[in-house]
Amino acid sequence: MSAAVGICVAVALIRGLITKEGRGIGNFWADLVRCNLYILLPMSFILALFYISQGMIQTFASYLDVTTLEGLKQTIALGPTASQVAIKMLGTNGGGFFNANAAHPFENPTALSNFIQMLTIFIIPAL
Secondary structure: OHHHHHHHHHHHHHHHHHOOOOOOOOOHHHHHHHHHHHHHHHHHHHHHHHHHHOOOOOOOOOEEEEEOOOOOEEEEEOOOHHHHHHHHHHOOOOOOOOOOHHHOOOOOOOHHHHHHHHHHHHHHHHO
């Protein structure tokens, strides 16, 4: 929602600057619904599928207990990472699923996913 609100505020500002008659700047709620349904949701879905294809984790399992090469037990965090990262990058929101932003290997597995994440941050503001 925060990304949609930011987009709607920018659209309202642009409408206010270019209007000549002063009849209003549109309906915020209609813009919010349109932004979520027609821009953010489809782009998030496509990006999440791309991130999954690159090896990003997308599961409802929370943790995985494994044995390391040294014979020690280690707990690996899992979760719905690809869908959350897609939304985070489109909305240019901070933070990360694993608290390391995009530096964690589960959140940024390949160089191509890194490039797409950097591109995704700028795609909506650039339009």
